[in-house]
Amino acid sequence: xxxxxxxxxxxxxxxxxTEGWERMYPYHYMFTTENPDRKKYEESMFWxxxxxxxxxxxxxxxxxxxxxxxxxxxxYNSRIFIVPPALGIDHRIHNGYIYITPLPVANPEEIxxxxxxxMKRAGYYYENWKDLEAKWEQKMRGxxxxxxxxxxxxxxxxxxxxxxxxxxxxxxxxxxxxxxxKLIDLxxxxxxxxxxxxxxxxxxxxxxVDFCSKAFPDIPVQKIxxxxxxxDVIMYKPDEELKKxxxxxxxxxxxxxxxEGNPADLLKTMEGSANGKKWLEALNAARDPWFWVxxxxxxxxxxxxxxxxxxxxxxxxxxxxxKLKAGESIDRxxxxxxxxxxxxxxxYRSLLQTDEDRETFDKMLGSARTVFPYVxxxxxxxxxxxxxxxxxxxxxxxxxxxxxxxxxxVEDIWYLKRSEIKDALWDLVTAWATGSNGRGPLxxxxxxxxxxxxxxxxxxWTPPDAMGAVPExxxxxxxxVLWGVTSESxxxxxxxxxxxxxxxxxIVGFPGSPGTVxxxxxxxxxxxxxxxxxxxxxxxxxxxxPSWAPAFQKIAAAVTDVGGVMCHxxxxxxxxxxxxxxxxxxxxxxxxTGQLVRVNGASGEIxxxx
Amino acid sequence: MEMxxxxxxxxxxxxxxxxxxxxxxxxxGELLKADIPVPPGFAITTDAYKxxxxxxxxxxxxxxxxxxxxxxxxxxxxxASEEIRAWIEAGTISERLxxxxxxxxRLLSRIxxxxxxxxxxxxxxxxxxxxxxSFAGQQETYLWVRGVDxxxxxxxxxxxxxxxxxxxxxxxxxxxxxxxxLISVGVQKMVKSFxxxxxxxxxxxxxxxxxxxxxxxxxxxxxxxxxxxxPDQFHVNKITMEVTKKTVSDKTIYYTTDxxxxxxxxLEVDPERRLSQSLLDREIVALAELGVKIEKHYGKxxxxxxxxxxxxxxKGDLYIVQSRPETVWSSKxxxxxxxxxxxxxxYIVAGLVEGKKIR
Numbered sequence: 001x002x003x004x005x006x007x008x009x010x011x012x013x014x015x016x017x018t019e020g021w022e023r024m025y026p027y028h029y030m031f032t033t034e035n036p037d038r039k040k041y042e043e044s045m046f047w048x049x050x051x052x053x054x055x056x057x058x059x060x061x062x063x064x065x066x067x068x069x070x071x072x073x074x075x076y077n078s079r080i081f082i083v084p085p086a087l088g089i090d091h092r093i094h095n096g097y098i099y100i101t102p103l104p105v106a107n108p109e110e111i112x113x114x115x116x117x118x119m120k121r122a123g124y125y126y127e128n129w130k131d132l133e134a135k136w137e138q139k140m141r142g143x144x145x146x147x148x149x150x151x152x153x154x155x156x157x158x159x160x161x162x163x164x165x166x167x168x169x170x171x172x173x174x175x176x177x178x179x180x181x182k183l184i185d186l187x188x189x190x191x192x193x194x195x196x197x198x199x200x201x202x203x204x205x206x207x208x209v210d211f212c213s214k215a216f217p218d219i220p221v222q223k224i225x226x227x228x229x230x231x232d233v234i235m236y237k238p239d240e241e242l243k244k245x246x247x248x249x250x251x252x253x254x255x256x257x258x259x260e261g262n263p264a265d266l267l268k269t270m271e272g273s274a275n276g277k278k279w280l281e282a283l284n285a286a287r288d289p290w291f292w293v294x295x296x297x298x299x300x301x302x303x304x305x306x307x308x309x310x311x312x313x314x315x316x317x318x319x320x321x322x323k324l325k326a327g328e329s330i331d332r333x334x335x336x337x338x339x340x341x342x343x344x345x346x347x348y349r350s351l352l353q354t355d356e357d358r359e360t361f362d363k364m365l366g367s368a369r370t371v372f373p374y375v376x377x378x379x380x381x382x383x384x385x386x387x388x389x390x391x392x393x394x395x396x397x398x399x400x401x402x403x404x405x406x407x408x409x410v411e412d413i414w415y416l417k418r419s420e421i422k423d424a425l426w427d428l429v430t431a432w433a434t435g436s437n438g439r440g441p442l443x444x445x446x447x448x449x450x451x452x453x454x455x456x457x458x459x460x461w462t463p464p465d466a467m468g469a470v471p472e473x474x475x476x477x478x479x480x481v482l483w484g485v486t487s488e489s490x491x492x493x494x495x496x497x498x499x500x501x502x503x504x505x506x507i508v509g510f511p512g513s514p515g516t517v518x519x520x521x522x523x524x525x526x527x528x529x530x531x532x533x534x535x536x537x538x539x540x541x542x543x544x545x546p547s548w549a550p551a552f553q554k555i556a557a558a559v560t561d562v563g564g565v566m567c568h569x570x571x572x573x574x575x576x577x578x579x580x581x582x583x584x585x586x587x588x589x590x591x592x593t594g595q596l597v598r599v600n601g602a603s604g605e606i607x608x609x610x
Numbered sequence: 611m612e613m614x615x616x617x618x619x620x621x622x623x624x625x626x627x628x629x630x631x632x633x634x635x636x637x638x639g640e641l642l643k644a645d646i647p648v649p650p651g652f653a654i655t656t657d658a659y660k661x662x663x664x665x666x667x668x669x670x671x672x673x674x675x676x677x678x679x680x681x682x683x684x685x686x687x688x689x690a691s692e693e694i695r696a697w698i699e700a701g702t703i704s705e706r707l708x709x710x711x712x713x714x715x716r717l718l719s720r721i722x723x724x725x726x727x728x729x730x731x732x733x734x735x736x737x738x739x740x741x742x743x744s745f746a747g748q749q750e751t752y753l754w755v756r757g758v759d760x761x762x763x764x765x766x767x768x769x770x771x772x773x774x775x776x777x778x779x780x781x782x783x784x785x786x787x788x789x790x791x792l793i794s795v796g797v798q799k800m801v802k803s804f805x806x807x808x809x810x811x812x813x814x815x816x817x818x819x820x821x822x823x824x825x826x827x828x829x830x831x832x833x834x835x836x837x838x839x840x841p842d843q844f845h846v847n848k849i850t851m852e853v854t855k856k857t858v859s860d861k862t863i864y865y866t867t868d869x870x871x872x873x874x875x876x877l878e879v880d881p882e883r884r885l886s887q888s889l890l891d892r893e894i895v896a897l898a899e900l901g902v903k904i905e906k907h908y909g910k911x912x913x914x915x916x917x918x919x920x921x922x923x924x925k926g927d928l929y930i931v932q933s934r935p936e937t938v939w940s941s942k943x944x945x946x947x948x949x950x951x952x953x954x955x956x957y958i959v960a961g962l963v964e965g966k967k968i969r
Binding site: 083084085086104111115118119122123126203204206207210211214215216217218219220223340343344347348351352353354356357359360363364366367473474514515602603 | 813816817818819820821845847848849850852854855944945946947948950951953954955956957958959961962963965
C-alpha cells in the first residue's frame with residue numbers, strides 16, 4: 001500500500017460555533033488527551049467512520065442504537081463466544097460522526113485457549129442453528145409484543161379512585177418514569193438479541209467469501225452473495241403483500257379508487273361496499289407486521305414506516321394495479337433467480353482444481369447458507385418492526401414533554417440524550433406532583449435550538465474516512481464483511497478524497513449489481529419522493545429498504561449513499577438485472593436530479609456525463 | 611479413395627492421425643469436430659511427402675547425404691542443408707498428387723466463393739507439438755498464397771523446411787532419427803481479419819479460471835501477439851457470460867492486406883477508430899463461448915488466437931486461428947486453496963485466527 005496516512009484523532013478540527021458539542025453525546029465517546037495512556041491508545045488505533053450506518057450526524061437520542069450495538073457486538077466477541085483473535089469494537093464520536101475500531105487480542109499466546117473455547121461455544125450455535133434461530137424468533141416476537149403493549153401514560157390532574165380503592169400504592173408519575181425505563185430497556189434488550197447470531201453468521205459468510213476469493217481472485221463479492229442468498233426471505237414480504245393487495249383489489253372489483261389521494265378517504269370508500277370491506281380486512285392483516293417496514297434503514301428516528309404514512313404503500317398498490325391491468329406480470333422472477341443461483345454454484349464449483357477444494361466449498365457454502373437467512377431476516381425484526389414501533393413510543397413520551405412545554409415540538413425530543421429525557425421526566429413528574437413549575441421549559445428549548453444549529457454545521461462538514469494508525473491485519477468479522485475494510489477499500493477511500501478535491505465527474509462506491517447503463521438521475525431522499533420517478537431513470541437514494549421495492553419496477557439503475565453488497569438495493573437490483581452502485585457515501589448530495597450519468601455496477605463507478 | 615491417403619480435409623483429421631497430418635492439422639480437425647470454427651482447409655499428408663521423395667528418388671539420397679555429418683561442423687551441415695533443400699524444391703510433384711491438391715484447393719475456393727482463394731501454407735510436423743521438440747521443421751508459414759502453381763511451390767518449400775541447418779542439428783543433438791521425422795503441410799483459407807487478437811480461458815494476470823480474457827485490435831492478430839499495440843481488453847465471466855470489464859485502449863497501428871497486392875501491411879489506425887471498441891459486445895460473448903467450448907474440448911485452460919471476418923461468412927464470422935494449452939498457471943501443480951479441515955467451524959476458526967491482511 002502506498003501512503004495510507006490518516007489524521008490523528010486528537011487533531012480533528014472543531015467547527016466554529018459548535019464549541020461544547022461534546023455534551024450532546026455520551027462522555028466516554030470523546031477522543032481525549034487528558035490521560036497519557038488513553039491518548040496513546042487512541043492514537044495507536046485505526047478509527048474509521050461508520051458511514052455504512054450513519055450517513056448523517058448523530059442525533060443525541062438516536063445514538064441509543066450505537067451504544068446498544070457497541071455493547072452487544074463486543075460482548076458476543078469478547079465475553080460470550082470468545083472469538084479467538086478479536087475482542088470488541090470500540091466507539092468514538094467526532095463532530096457528530098461515529099468512528100469505530102476493532103480491538104485485537106493483544107497477547108497471541110491467549111489465542112489457542114480462545115480457539116478451544118470458541119469451538120465449544122460457537123460450535124454449539126452452529127450445530128443447533130435452526131432450533132436456536134426458532135427460539136430467537138419467539139423471543140423477538142415476545143419483546144415486540146411487549147413494546148407494542150407498552151403504554152406511555154399521560155399525567156392526570158387527579159389519580160383515578162381505583163388507585164385508592166384497589167390499594168395500588170403508586171402514581172402515574174411513577175408509571176411514566178417506569179414506562180420510559182421499560183421502553184429504553186426493551187430497546188437495549190432487542191439489540192442484545194440482534195447480535196445473538198450475527199457475529200457467527202457473518203463469520204461463516206465472510207470465510208466462504210474468503211475461500212471463494214482465494215480460489216477465484218476475480219470473483220465479485222456480489223456473485224458469492226448470490227450463491228448464498230435466500231430466495232424466500234422476509235425482505236420481500238412487504239412488497240409481496242402489496243402485490244397481493246393489488247390483485248385482490250382487481251379480483252374484488254374495488255381497484256377503481258383514488259390510490260394516491262388521502263388514505264382516510266380511500267379507507268372510507270372501501271368501507272362503503274361489501275367487497276371493499278373484504279379488501280380492508282386483507283389490508284389490516286397485512287399491516288401488522290409487514291407495514292412496519294421502515295422507509296429508511298430504521299436507524300434514524302426519521303425513518304418512518306408504511307404504517308405511519310399509509311399513503312406510501314397505497315400509492316404503490318396503484319403501480320401494481322396499473323401493471324396488472326396493462327397485462328404485465330408483477331411476480332418476482334424467483335424461478336430464474338433460483339436457476340441463476342444454481343448455475344453460479346455449479347459453475348464455480350466445477351472450476352475448482354482439487355477434490356479437497358470442492359469439499360471445502362461444499363462445507364463453507366453449506367454453513368453460509370445455514371446462517372444467511374438470519375443475516376437477512378433479522379433486519380426486519382429489529383431495524384424495521386421493532387424500531388418503527390419504538391420511535392413512535394418515544395414520540396408518545398415527547399408529547400408529554402410538549403404538553404408541559406419542556407420542548408416545543410414532538411420531533412425535538414431527538415436532540416436530547418436518553419439520560420437527559422429521564423432527567424427531564426423527573427423534573428416533570430416532580431413538578432406535576434408538587435404543583436410547581438418544572439425547570440425544563442427554561443433549559444431544554446434553548447438548548448435544543450443550539451443543538452439544532454450544531455447539527456446543521458456537522459452536516460456541512462465532511463468527516464474524514466479514517467483517523468489514527470493503520471493496522472497490519474484485521475480479524476474482526478464485521479469489520480471485514482460489513483464495512484469492507486480491506487487494503488483496496490482504504491486505497492479507494494484515499495482515491496475518493498482525491499476525487500472530491502477537484503471537479504466532480506466521477507463517484508465511486510461498491511459494485512452492488514453488474515451492468516452498465518446511462519440514464520437521468522432522480523434523487524429521492526425519502527420513499528415519498530419515488531412517485532416522481534420516471535421510467536428509465538437512475539434512482540439515487542440515501543439507502544433503500546423493502547419499503548422502496550416498487551421503485552425498482554421503474555428504474556434503470558440504483559445508486560445509494562449507504563450499504564454494502566448485501567444491502568437491499570444491491571440484492572433487488574441483482575434480482576431484476578439492474579446495475580447498482582452502493583455505499584457511495586455522498587451520491588445524494590453530489591448528484592442532481594436530471595443529470596445524465598453512466599452507472600457501472602461491475603466496477604462501482606458512476607460517471608457524470610452532463 | 612486413394613486421394614484420401616494424400617490429401618485430407620481438416621474435417622476428416624483427428625488426433626489419432628498425428629503421424630499422417632502432423633499436430634497442427636490434427637488439432638484443427640479436432641476443433642472442427644467440436645464445432646469450433648477454424649478457417650477451412652486441408653492437410654497434405656506425410657504419405658504425400660513420402661510419395662514425393664520416392665517419386666523423385668530422394669528417399670535414400672537425402673538420408674545418405676546426412677550420414678556422417680558432425681554436429682560440430684556447422685559449415686558441413688549448412689552445405690548439406692542447402693543441397694537437400696534444393697533437391698526437394700526442384701522435385702516434381704507427380705500428376706496425380708498435383709490433381710489431388712488442385713481438386714481440394716478448387717473445392718476450398720468454391721466454399722469461400724473466391725477464385726484462387728488466398729491461403730496460408732504451413733508445415734505441420736509430426737512431432738512438433740511434443741514438449742521441447744519443435745525441432746522437426748522450421749515453423750514455415752507462407753501467407754496469402756494464391757493459385758495452384760504457387761501453392762505447389764510453397765508445399766515443396768514446407769517439405770524442405772524439414773532440412774534447415776537448425777532442424778538438422780537439433781535432431782542430431784537430440785539423437786532423433788532423420789528417417790523417422792516426417793512432415794505434413796496444412797493449407798488453410800486466409801482470414802481477412804476485421805479484428806483479431808488472443809484469448810485466454812483463464813485470467814493470465816490472476817490465474818482465475820472463471821475469467822476469460824480477450825485482447826483485441828483491428829486487422830490481423832499480429833499486432834496483438836507481437837505486443838506492438840496496447841489492445842482492447844475484455845473480461846468475461848465464464849459462468850454467467852457477463853462482460854465484466856472492458857478496457858478500450860488507444861490502438862495506434864494495425865495490420866491489414868493491400869487489396870491490390872495481397873501484401874500484409876502495417877497502417878496507422880484512423881483517428882476515429884483508435885478509441886472505438888474493436889469487438890462488439892455480442893462478439894465478445896460469442897468469442898468467450900467459443901473459448902469455453904475449446905477449453906472443454908481440451909480439458910484445460912487454453913491460449914487462443916482468433917479473428918473476425920466480415921466479408922465471407924463460412925461458419926459465422928468468428929474464426930479460431932490457433933489454440934494451445936495455457937502454460938504459466940496450468941503448469942503449477944494443483945494444490946488445495948486452503949488446507950482441508952474436518953468441519954465448517956474449523957475453517958471459520960482458521961480464518962479468524964489468520965485474519966485479513968490489510969496492508
